[in-house]
Amino acid sequence: MKILVAFFSASGITKEVAQTIAGVANADIFEIAPQTPYSKADLDWTNETSRTTLESKDKASRPKIAKNIDVSGYDAILIGFPIWWYSAPHIINSFLESQDFGGKIIVPFCTSGGSDLSGAPKDMQKKRAKCGV
Numbered sequence: 001m002k003i004l005v006a007f008f009s010a011s012g013i014t015k016e017v018a019q020t021i022a023g024v025a026n027a028d029i030f031e032i033a034p035q036t037p038y039s040k041a042d043l044d045w046t047n048e049t050s051r052t053t054l055e056s057k058d059k060a061s062r063p064k065i066a067k068n069i070d071v072s073g074y075d076a077i078l079i080g081f082p083i084w085w086y087s088a089p090h091i092i093n094s095f096l097e098s099q100d101f102g103g104k105i106i107v108p109f110c111t112s113g114g115s116d117l118s119g120a121p122k123d124m125q126k127k128r129a130k131c132g133v
């Protein structure tokens with residue numbers, strides 16, 4: 001089975017977890033990097049007008065990915081992200097909508113300040129249904 005660990009990480013915590021998982025699973029690893037990196041000010045969830053607050057509130061926001069990967073050769077894709085506002089950052093939607101994930105095993109994982117995955121798998125499932133998985 002060919003496995004890919006694809007992750008988004010704004011401050012490095014999810015990246016460490018992704019690297020550990022990729023090592024254990026003998027998987028390829030890919031960073032879902034935003035075209036415009038998130039600054040410290042962007043990540044301020046206490047500011048109602050910060051980039052992340054505005055993106056999280058806007059269901060239609062799809063931050064651009066700097067460079068994408070072709071997932072067609074993989075059987076399973078583990079997708080890692082930090083929990084933002086109790087769900088996955090919208091760049092994960094950008095990734096899920098970027099290509100065909102049909103027939104692939106998708107395994108989400110996350111890091112957070114304390115919240116669990118809560119709405120993220122359900123939201124991703126809706127997205128995957130849209131992607132034909």
Ligand SMILES: Cc1cc2nc3c(=O)[nH]c(=O)nc-3n(C[C@H](O)[C@H](O)[C@H](O)COP(=O)(O)O)c2cc1C
Pocket residue numbers: 008009010011012013014015043044045052053081082083084085086087111112113114115116
């Ligand atoms: C914009 C923003 C929103 C966040 N929302 C939550 C949240 O709802 N629940 C939570 O437990 N942690 C929340 N966090 C904390 C991150 O999930 C946590 O620090 C994560 O491990 C960061 O991963 P990273 O270093 O890979 O970006 C939030 C962080 C940011 C920047």
